[in-house]
Every structure is written in C-alpha cells, then in structure tokens.
Amino acid sequence: MPVTFGAVGDIISVVLLVKDLVATLDEARGSKAEYQAAIHELWLLDRTLLQIELLTREHADGATPELRGLCETAKRAVARCHDQVTTFLQRIRKYQSTFDYGQNPNALKEIGHAIRWRIGEKEALERFRAELAGTTSSLQMLMVTANTTLLQVNRKEMKHDLDDVMRRNDNATLSHDASLSAIKDGLENANRNIEAGNSILENLSEAIKLGWLRNLGCELIGLMRSAMMVNFATYRAVIQIQNALPSHLDRGLIEEPMILEDPIGRITPVHLQFITSWDAFHSVLETRFQNIPGHSTMKQRSYGLQAGGTGREIELSRPWQHAFLPGQRVEMSFIFDDWSYGDTCPACDAPSEQCFGADRRCPICGISFRRIQEAQDISSPRQLITQQQKIWLASGKSLDGYDMTCFKRVRLVHKPAAIVIVGKNELIRWDKELKKYRLARVK
Structure with a gap:
C-alpha cells in the first residue's frame, strides 16, 4: 500500500518499516558484526524519527516561518529515508526463507542463498549502513537546528512579553504618579483653606470677645426679668383658679x-x-x-x-x-x-x-x-x-x-x-x- 507524506503519519510509516527491517536482520542466523552494526544504525534512525515525529506533532502548525521550513525539510528527509529502507527491505525479501528458523528449506537452495548473500550483498549492506548513518546525522542536525530555533522563538516571545509587562508597568507608574500628584495638590489646598479658616476664626474671636462681655450683663438682666414675669403670671393664674373653686362648705353640698x-x-x-x-x-x-x-x-x-x-x-x-x-x-x-x-x-x-x-x-x-x-x-x-x-x-x-x-x-x-x-x-x-x-x- 503506498504511503503518503506531508503529515505525522508519514513518519510513523517509516518507523514501522525500520522496525520490520530490524526484525528481518535479527532473524539471520550467524549474524556478524556488520549486521549488528546495521541494526544499531537502524535503532538510531528509529529514535531520531520518533523525536522528529514528536517535534512535528507539537509544531506542525508553523508558529514561525523558521519552524515551518524545518518541518518541510524534515518531511523531505523522512521521505528519502523511507525510500532507502523500502529498497533495502525489498532486496532482502528473497533471502527470507534462509533467515526463518521454523521452515525446512532445500539444503542446496539454502546454501546457494547464503553464498550469494555473503558474496553479493555485503557491499550493499555497507552502502545501506553509510546511507543510514548520513540520514541519521542529517536528521539529528535537523533536530539540533529545530531546538535552537525553538529556543530563539521562545526567547523572542519572552522578550516580547517582558517588554509588554515593562510597558504596562511604566504606564501604571505614570498613572500612580499623576494620582499622587493630584492627592498632594488636594492636601496642600485643604491645608491652605484650614489655615485661612483658622485665621478668620481667630479674628472673629478677638472681635467678639469684648462685645460678649459687654452684653453679658444685659442678657442676664433680661433673663431674670422674663423669669419673674412667668412667675407672676403663674401666681395670678393659680389665684384665679382658687377663686373659681367652691369653698369647703359648698363642696360638701354638691354631689x-x-x-x-x-x-x-x-x-x-x-x-x-x-x-x-x-x-x-x-x-x-x-x-x-x-x-x-x-x-x-x-x-x-x-x-x-x-x-x-x-x-x-x-x-x-x-x-x-x-x-x-x-x-x-x-x-x-x-x-x-x-x-x-x-x-x-x-x-x-x-x-x-x-x-x-x-x-x-x-x-x-x-x-x-x-x-x-x-x-x-x-x-x-x-x-x-x-x-x-x-x-x-x-x-x-x-x-x-x-x-x-x-x-x-x-x-x-x-x-x-x-x-x-x-x-x-x-x-x-x-x-x-x-x-x-x-x-x-x-x-
């Protein structure tokens, strides 16, 4: 089934191909150092592809032009890696019967395949290892570049946020300074008004003090005169009430x-x-x-x-x-x-x-x-x-x-x-x- 590229699924498909190739090489009986080295290179490629898949999943939306360019480069590298792994996997499919343990192939055919593998495919395996190493190195460099770009992007964002915070802080400081200045002006104005009021009160107290002493005697005389008039009026009213009441003899005759x-x-x-x-x-x-x-x-x-x-x-x-x-x-x-x-x-x-x-x-x-x-x-x-x-x-x-x-x-x-x-x-x-x-x- 053809595999399409341009999404996270492309990287996952290449990872699966790498795992199949590793399993095939592990099944080869009597694998030597060159086969173990090829398996090691494939495991490095698999780990690198997984890291690229994680990076693509997190930053595939292309927050910045640099990240979008790195994602495109990663897609092309993954496609090239896919072609290499697919070609080599198809090449060793004909030796599958020789690698399988559970089968009983023809002994002559098995010996022929083994001789052909050791004579004809050794150089192909060395080339495949070299291509894998180059692809893995380029992908790792791509990861380093992407991480550096992310650090720069994060640094720019942090700098922008810090600038925004400093700008808001400066605006708030200016607003607070203006408010404090207004409060200070209001307090100074209130102090001036209080001092003016105290001065006016002192002048009034000085002016009224002598006049109040002069009028105190007249006010006392008027107050005493009013009290005496009220007492005399009350006395006359009581006398009139007593005169209107009947005497003791009259009250005894009325029932x-x-x-x-x-x-x-x-x-x-x-x-x-x-x-x-x-x-x-x-x-x-x-x-x-x-x-x-x-x-x-x-x-x-x-x-x-x-x-x-x-x-x-x-x-x-x-x-x-x-x-x-x-x-x-x-x-x-x-x-x-x-x-x-x-x-x-x-x-x-x-x-x-x-x-x-x-x-x-x-x-x-x-x-x-x-x-x-x-x-x-x-x-x-x-x-x-x-x-x-x-x-x-x-x-x-x-x-x-x-x-x-x-x-x-x-x-x-x-x-x-x-x-x-x-x-x-x-x-x-x-x-x-x-x-x-x-x-x-x-x-």
Whole structure:
C-alpha cells in the first residue's frame, strides 16, 4: 500500500518499516558484526524519527516561518529515508526463507542463498549502513537546528512579553504618579483653606470677645426679668383658679349626678338632690320622650333599669333613696311583648341565638336586646288585640306600633301563644318560614 507524506503519519510509516527491517536482520542466523552494526544504525534512525515525529506533532502548525521550513525539510528527509529502507527491505525479501528458523528449506537452495548473500550483498549492506548513518546525522542536525530555533522563538516571545509587562508597568507608574500628584495638590489646598479658616476664626474671636462681655450683663438682666414675669403670671393664674373653686362648705353640698342612658342612646345627668322620688323621675322621663318614639311605652312605665358595667337590675319597687348612687351609670331599656319564636334580631331580623335572660348585641345593626321568658298557661294561648295592633303585627312592628330600629336598647318579653284572636272571624298566626305574623280568616 503506498504511503503518503506531508503529515505525522508519514513518519510513523517509516518507523514501522525500520522496525520490520530490524526484525528481518535479527532473524539471520550467524549474524556478524556488520549486521549488528546495521541494526544499531537502524535503532538510531528509529529514535531520531520518533523525536522528529514528536517535534512535528507539537509544531506542525508553523508558529514561525523558521519552524515551518524545518518541518518541510524534515518531511523531505523522512521521505528519502523511507525510500532507502523500502529498497533495502525489498532486496532482502528473497533471502527470507534462509533467515526463518521454523521452515525446512532445500539444503542446496539454502546454501546457494547464503553464498550469494555473503558474496553479493555485503557491499550493499555497507552502502545501506553509510546511507543510514548520513540520514541519521542529517536528521539529528535537523533536530539540533529545530531546538535552537525553538529556543530563539521562545526567547523572542519572552522578550516580547517582558517588554509588554515593562510597558504596562511604566504606564501604571505614570498613572500612580499623576494620582499622587493630584492627592498632594488636594492636601496642600485643604491645608491652605484650614489655615485661612483658622485665621478668620481667630479674628472673629478677638472681635467678639469684648462685645460678649459687654452684653453679658444685659442678657442676664433680661433673663431674670422674663423669669419673674412667668412667675407672676403663674401666681395670678393659680389665684384665679382658687377663686373659681367652691369653698369647703359648698363642696360638701354638691354631689355627683347619676348618669342615665335612655333606650334611644341619649345620655342625661340626673341630679339626685333635685329628683327625690320615682314620680318626679317618671315625670321628667315622660317630658323628655314627648313627640318621639317610645312616649306611650314611657307613660305605661314599661321600662327596665340596670347598673352599667355590672348589669345589676334596679327594681322600680325599691325606695328612691336606695335605688341609685352618686356618679353611678344607669342603662335604661324599653320592655315590649315578643310574639315571635325569638331566633332573629328584633330590629334587622338577622339570625340570632335564642338566649333568655342575657343581653345580646346585634353585629349588624348594633341594637342591644334581652329576651325574657314569661310563664303562661299554654292551654289558653289566645288573646284579644285591637284592629290597630293587628296592622302593627302584620307589618313587623311591636304591639305599641314602634319600629325597633328606633331604639338602642330593648327587652322582649316572650309570648308563647302562636294564635292571636283579632276579631270575630279573624286571627293572626305565626309563620315559621316567613318568621312573622300572618293574618288569617276563620269561616
């Protein structure tokens, strides 16, 4: 198979040929000194070719023109070496049977080949050795030249790198010198400004020192005058407050009033030294509810009182002198009859838990209400009401005709009767689904 040159594979092919030739010569029986010398030359050539192969592999890209020229020279030398080794190898192929140990050739033929080898090929072997020595020497010189060229190339590159580093170092040094000069100028300018400021401050201190001493007395006098004026003003204010306060006798006659919050949320002070009986208290309340919702309920005295905070019930049957305390807060609630089942808010019909005897506040409308269970005989759950009360019940109002949204605090007395007689042929039934009374006629 033909071997192409111009790449690393060419050198490898020649190395393989050299190894084949060495193996062939080693197989010759009774090799003499000339054959051993030829083998030695071939081993030197093989080592030199391997070094050239390594050099070509590393620098085949031709980093410099010198290296590219050396690579071309090496390729030509390798080609010449290839031709020499191939020619000599083909020449000794006909003696292969004589060199092989494992065969049994014809004795006469073997003797003839041996005589021919010793007579005719001895000079050829000497020429081949000389050519090998020359080729090896030229390749070794080529390697020395290549190494020298590489040293020069590396020296040039190192010199170029050193020059570049020195140039950058010089530029950095110049830049640092300029920065240091600028900093030095800035420090000198700052020192000059500080010295100028110190000089100005010294001049100002000298100018102000005498003036401050002269003005010190005036400032102290003005400060003392201001302090005395503040003290006199404070004294006059205290005297006025003392004159406005009642004397010890007057303070003994004045009591704190009882604070009343009525069902519509109005807060009123009730002076217990002025209101001295339940009748006077009821009269004042009726007057305050004149022409506003709850007047008829107030006239019927259908309301309840409880102490604020504690929720303690204040009975209307108690003596007036023991019912209230000075400064006490009292909450007032209207009392209405409740004909519903008590599971909604009386003002906005929002769902509410049925809890008797406890105050509850609706989270929707804010009304505070309490349901009271009234004991009643369920065997006779009928009650006669007027025509006007029939209209009020059908519209969702109380029996007194008031809209519950007008009040802030009420009490509802639960009426368990589910049927209320209105007239001869009319009655009102409680509708559980609609949660209100519905008018019905009896035939």
